[in-house]
Amino acid sequence: MSEVSHWSGRMGKRPDVIVVGAGVIGLTLGVCLAEQGWRVQLRTRSAPAATTSAVASAMVGPNFAPRDDPVGIWARVGIEEFTALAGVAGSGVALRRGRLVSRRAGLPLPGRQPCSAAELPAGFAAGFWEKLPLVDMPLYLDYLAQRLAVAGGRMEQAEVDSLTELAEQAPVIANCTGLGARELVPDPSVRPVRGQQVIVDNPGLEEFFISAPFEPAWTAYWPYPDHVILGSSQAEDDERMEPDPALSEDILRRCIEVEPRLRHARVRGHQVGLRPVRPSVRLEAEHIGDARCVHNYGHGGSGVTLSWGCAREAAALL
């Protein structure tokens, strides 16, 4: 669990920037700014381990967006950064090979190794292999929190009720509140999309598997050294945080069909997260009172992938 300490008196000065949110978006921006020499205070309602970010699977990529699309640019930065982080001990990041498959037949993707017929499980028509970073999010959020602390940033656990009031406390503020932006901004275009996953002991899997199209439920699993995350589901505007036992059963059944070694894996637990979905990511600066505010929220189901690209662009905006 990350340490959430009280900033304030130690440096005895007003922070240069207050970042609201300690999910992957706020922590990454906090790290970028602190490493550039800003006095960063991060303010958060929940500790990093209790955020949506902590329950992400989390696969970085793949990136199918056009080269000049902002999402494509942010994702490319993310794949590069996380690929480099895979070589950093304690970051929780590892490069893994896996299959991305579809129930629909499609043309082979240029530059990608297609799956042979024998590599496609029953019911899947096409697919390809890819090597991507997989991020063990609880470990990675701890790593980011430590990196922030080393760069002089401080974290304070407190609710922010108003950006206008916050703007009186620092010359620059950053709004990285994910779904919380719905009430804080307020921005009703941010909506929850519930995802549920099952965590089991790893019976020896090394490769990930993910299927399309993303319907209310789809088959996917992501292996980590000692556990595997099985997924996944999406339900718009469903904010129930209790795992649904029938959905967990369905997730297990579908994953076992593809990978029989999961049949006897001990179930460690079930987790639910609400993806902060918005028609597009909000990454822009505005003035609130005397302060400059950068908004960085609404990353939907790709916040980990987009975190470094968005943080670098937000830092540049400031």
Ligand SMILES: Cc1cc2nc3c(=O)[nH]c(=O)nc-3n(C[C@H](O)[C@H](O)[C@H](O)COP(=O)(O)OP(=O)(O)OC[C@H]3O[C@@H](n4cnc5c(N)ncnc54)[C@H](O)[C@@H]3O)c2cc1C
């Ligand atoms: C099941 C699931 C699987 C996923 N898999 C992937 C994946 O494979 N790859 C990928 O890239 N992404 C994935 N995602 C998406 C990713 O998890 C999110 O896009 C990302 O976590 C969003 O990060 P965030 O920092 O914006 O939000 P959060 O992690 O929700 O953090 C928001 C922060 O803001 C704080 N906050 C909110 N309101 C206030 C307030 N008023 N005052 C103070 N603090 C406040 C919260 O306490 C929290 O610290 C997945 C998500 C889910 C649910």
